Amino acid sequence: MNRRRFLGLGASVLGAGALASVAVPSAAYLLREGRPGRLLDSDLDLPAAFQVPLPVPAVLQPVRTDGTNDYYEITQQTAALEILPGVRTEAWTYGGTYPGPTVVTRSGRAAVIKHRNQLPVPSVVHLHGGHTPADSDGYPIDLLLPVGSALPAASSMDGMPGMRHMAGHDLVGERTHTYPGKQRAATLWYHDHRMGFTGLGVWRGLSGFHLVHDDEEGALPLPRGERDLPLMLADRSFAADGSFKYPAADASLAVPGVVSGYMNGVLGDVILVNGAPWPRLDVDRAHYRLRLLNASNARLYRLELDPQPSGGDALVQIGSDGGLLAAPVTHDAIEIAPAERFDVVVDFSRYPPGTRVRLLNRFGSGRTAEVMRFDVSSRAVSDGATVPDKLSTVEELNPSAAVATRDFTFRRSRGDGWTINGDPYEPGRSVADPALGKVELWRFSTDLHHPVHLHLDHFQVIGRNGGDPGPWDEGWKDTVDLRPAEAVEVLVRFTDYAGTFMMHCHNLEHEDMAMMADFTVG
Template structure:
């Protein structure tokens, strides 16, 4: 059975749920229809696109600690440019962790304190965020906490945004190197890491600054789920390429040193015409006729996906979802298709015993057109014994209740005119790094209400949450686990119960459509 998350709501119903806040959707260049499933105009490549299913699925290298002492694992990563063959027969300059796109995959035990030292050898400043991590504020990858490369010829605090003012005291600068502390006192989950630089997250992630970070624990190990080479991270994103094979992106400033933002046609979000999985276009993975666990990460800047399989299995679901952003669900959920907004993660099992050996199974994007309709292909090439299972119960999850909330807050995500410029705002305000929109107390729960004029994947740093209602209704089973990112759809009202645990300090809430984020759709909260 396919379980979709929540009923649709009309504009009239939306206004009723929000108490008639008078929300509007402004027209103008770059503002896509609020009812569309895609962000806006398609960015087309200038070179002939490769034929799908001609390259194998790359598996990123595993990050290894350089040393371990006193209960801490120490890692070192270098952010640098490198030439990588993405489109067969051409080379692309990527910006990558250790010079690879995606960067190395971390596989770490929950609770294993890890310290990651990052050296920036790129031509621009960076900030690195462990997405989904319960992380001290000075290691969280705050947007103005920058690692500046050696001999950088510009003032890294230079800021020329039309609607935001960022004073010099808002910036924290590190020369070449920064150490990140990750206590990882949290349950097993599929996390990922990526660039988070103020004004330029979108183009820097587009160039390759991302990777998977997988946490394991004893609870998960005891379930007998597929493991080893049958536990596969899939970082899925879309890109476009110039005629020379280089990444194509509509930046106003291609050097990423001064003027932020994109050309007007792409204000709603940049979507490319090539789908990449683990950095390869429409790849193929050869599989046995057994169960595989796939950790799907929507690592796209703005594209939403609706995943399905073709052919669908004759018996049983296409996918069994076992986890979401922050780890295992309470029980598995059968899915024939599911939507994934940018930065959301879906932990699913596909049972290839439903297909005869020799079958080719395509992972499709049912929201895509032309080449973006296909994602990758699984070729069932051999028989193997399968001793794995999916238990009827996966985890005991404490369900938060409305009564536990000590405060309620509203966050309205929409396009607004500020100083004569259309920009993406929260509660009508562009980002101000010197102010806080909320000050929750440590170890409390608050009810946050999200409203929207567009598709906005909302991400909360540090704090994890549970969806309480979507348009006044209880969320579907697949959305009842712990999350850190949620798709707020046009004219929807979403209530989430947010638990603030781990650390005091300043953190961010923002839209994870990265073009929206770069155009000021962020706010601070401070845990006190």
């Protein structure tokens, strides 16, 4: 796309004056192929790829159950972990591991999770993709202060520009989140959501899977057990002493955000899968379900198997952010933005025994072009798994039922920050007031690249730039990937829970530097 074509498209999507108001270093910066961020090089030698076995996060067991609820406890704590072979890295963790333990719940049963903060910093927990009441959603100033904190000192903590602190949101030591389970089977995840410091918290280890199961999914002949694999993809950089390297704006962590050179996102030079660098996995010649999660701060991936199986269509997508698709969709490659999830089935029986199948990142270069490797054994297994032509009955929202149309522009400010509709984030200031149970059409438009995330409910993408949805927009979504100068239309219906929720860019450096907004459901 040449410069004239790009600027013409930008004017039509964003309005004549929008691009002119974007403060960017140069036209060349604006015209990149929609892959944000700046690489942060590690200060130590990086390990060879495909030497470390793929770890699978442990499943968290409830401390007790009753007729309707399952109760869990998680302690947020520092831990010295061996992420790179032979090197110790201090991480902020859920339960002492990175990723944190996987929470497995069942639709219709409430998960009640008590978090205890023994970190050196405040935290906020958000269940990403969870259909959750406002008081358990992880609003970014609902701080959980470390055990022994002095509440007045923490309450005076500086926030983003324009923030007016809302008293009464802080708790010391422990906070309990209740997730009622009123949602279908899906691959969710939980992570830190503290205002101004989400990027730092996630980078240092505060993330984990939360999987929801239901009867509809359980009745399908999909891969199960050890062949149902959650895969958390994340890039990181390391200092010479093995610690996580991150360009925080303030070494004392009193000022949010990153130094100006990394405002468009931080990219690491080490690709981790489930916390291991470039791991490998021995697989049978059988079907595997891969629950792909992009838990990177800013990195985009274009995932592709190499070699491709004969006939292509290596990745059979069965689910998206919000659970099962109506029918499977086949891909040779998948583009996945930060916070998106893709559930895919791979049939490794299509490969000859002994094949070494690499999962590549076609958006990467050098070491970041590889993700992990699957080593196909000589054992052919009759696993009984298939992908049926029909997966689920998915309600399609009707555009004619929309009672309101709302426009939201995501772009860089003239200063050191990011905005929605021209404003940096301020807690308590709502930009929309949707009614419970009503369908609305929301239009997101961008200057640069922004993965847009909505809290409370999933949505359906109905168009891009006046045309059809993209190849990776199928199903219920909670995060949609927008490229530079692009406009996307979605239909959304908020249900069950009134209160204040959020939309924001899930490039975590954009989020931390004010690209968020409240909306109030009433």
